[in-house]
Amino acid sequence: MSSLRVGAIGGGQLARMMTPPAIHLGLEFKVFAESEGSSAALAATQVGDYNLVEVVADFAKTVDVITFDHEHVPLAVLENLEASGVSVQPPSKALAFAQNKLHMRQRLSLLGLPMPAWSEIKTAEELDAFIAQQNGVAILKTPIGGYDGKGVRVVRASADASDWLQNIENFGGSLLAEEKVDFVRELAQLSARSTNAEFAAWPLVETQQVDGVCSVVIAPAPRSTGALLERTSEIAKTIADGLGVTGVLAVEMFEARDGRILINELAMRPHNSGHFTIEGSVTSQFEQHLRAVLGLPLGSTAMREDYAVMVNLLGVDENNTFVEHFDKAMARHKAAKLHTYGKAARRGRKMGHVTVVSDSLDFALAEAKGAAAVLLQGI
Ligand SMILES: Nc1ncnc2c1ncn2[C@@H]1O[C@H](COP(=O)(O)OP(=O)(O)OP(=O)(O)O)[C@@H](O)[C@H]1O
Numbered sequence: 001m002s003s004l005r006v007g008a009i010g011g012g013q014l015a016r017m018m019t020p021p022a023i024h025l026g027l028e029f030k031v032f033a034e035s036e037g038s039s040a041a042l043a044a045t046q047v048g049d050y051n052l053v054e055v056v057a058d059f060a061k062t063v064d065v066i067t068f069d070h071e072h073v074p075l076a077v078l079e080n081l082e083a084s085g086v087s088v089q090p091p092s093k094a095l096a097f098a099q100n101k102l103h104m105r106q107r108l109s110l111l112g113l114p115m116p117a118w119s120e121i122k123t124a125e126e127l128d129a130f131i132a133q134q135n136g137v138a139i140l141k142t143p144i145g146g147y148d149g150k151g152v153r154v155v156r157a158s159a160d161a162s163d164w165l166q167n168i169e170n171f172g173g174s175l176l177a178e179e180k181v182d183f184v185r186e187l188a189q190l191s192a193r194s195t196n197a198e199f200a201a202w203p204l205v206e207t208q209q210v211d212g213v214c215s216v217v218i219a220p221a222p223r224s225t226g227a228l229l230e231r232t233s234e235i236a237k238t239i240a241d242g243l244g245v246t247g248v249l250a251v252e253m254f255e256a257r258d259g260r261i262l263i264n265e266l267a268m269r270p271h272n273s274g275h276f277t278i279e280g281s282v283t284s285q286f287e288q289h290l291r292a293v294l295g296l297p298l299g300s301t302a303m304r305e306d307y308a309v310m311v312n313l314l315g316v317d318e319n320n321t322f323v324e325h326f327d328k329a330m331a332r333h334k335a336a337k338l339h340t341y342g343k344a345a346r347r348g349r350k351m352g353h354v355t356v357v358s359d360s361l362d363f364a365l366a367e368a369k370g371a372a373a374v375l376l377q378g379i
Pocket residue numbers: 116139141146147148149150151152178179180181182186209212213214252264265
């Protein structure tokens with residue numbers, strides 16, 4: 001192989017964080033971004049609309065493989081690329097299940113995988129019947145277009161979702177109702193599968209969500225039995241092989257109070273639960289993703305230290321881009337690795353993260369949270 005050229009669709013922080021390993025490996029890395037000044041604009045960037053077949057096809061001619069920063073590219077656009085011989089990784093037939101949570105539930109049911117009780121909802125009557133079956137409370141989701149907890153709601157009656165039910169065509173004609181899982185914690189199993197079907201899993205992690213948005217990730221997930229670890233990596237492998245996933249696959253899961261391990265959702269790209277791998281693992285999820293979609297051998301997923309803790313930096317207002325507080329944060333928290341994504345500041349927006357690796361979990365937690373607090377509050 002002389003030159004290896006990867007094109008990522010989407011100019012967000014995930015494409016941005018693929019750039020350093022692409023540079024280290026000497027790959028040609030290009031980004032198809034939705035606008036100028038995107039988070040990934042550090043890479044060679046073309047700006048365009050990913051809904052337009054012709055424009056995406058032109059971009060694809062300049063690379064050897066197309067991959068993704070997000071899962072929103074219409075399947076028809078990807079099928080068109082594939083029909084003309086472009087290597088799309090993950091392929092459209094796999095990505096379809098990351099685009100639509102209802103299709104994902106249907107497909108994983110066929111694989112016999114453990115999930116919360118769920119039902120496809122088309123009418124208020126169906127929703128009320130499901131809520132009654134679930135003892136008066138359920139989780140309702142829009143099957144497409146949700147992220148960071150948008151598109152997820154607790155419902156106690158169909159009236160709680162009248163806006164979604166009235167516009168149900170916008171969500172593909174159906175909603176997804178789920179059992180409200182009584183969980184002790186949320187977990188994520190990150191893995192990668194190459195175009196040669198090589199599979200590698202990182203250690204299971206614990207993820208903590210605030211208002212539906214990932215806030216803290218602890219690697220490896222504390223207090224995990226060998227049986228749990230075996231079970232979650234087996235689930236990831238079954239999904240990766242069964243759906244024909246290539247690249248990084250994140251499987252979000254619940255550990256229910258009654259001991260069940262239940263799959264929440266899938267992402268077929270580097271994922272927030274895997275940012276710790278940049279400093280915490282021998283091979284980061286971003287490097288592994290590039291290797292996997294190019295059909296190169298995968299790297300070791302071993303931890304470099306016993307623990308890694310990642311804390312997300314969500315925007316507080318329109319002025320704080322966190323860079324203003326680097327001085328104080330760096331002076332006080334020398335073990336903290338600071339990451340910002342070059343995004344305009346906005347309340348609630350994922351704008352960066354902090355990672356600390358250590359042989360002490362208590363230290364990693366305190367140092368990462370301490371550094372994040374300085375960046376967020378400036379004190
Ligand atoms: N069935 C459920 N039972 C209990 N809590 C749930 C359920 N489904 C989702 N949640 C809570 O809502 C959060 C967001 O749900 P989900 O991951 O489906 O949405 P999303 O908006 O796609 O998230 P992401 O931020 O991962 O893009 C979950 O992390 C979990 O805390």
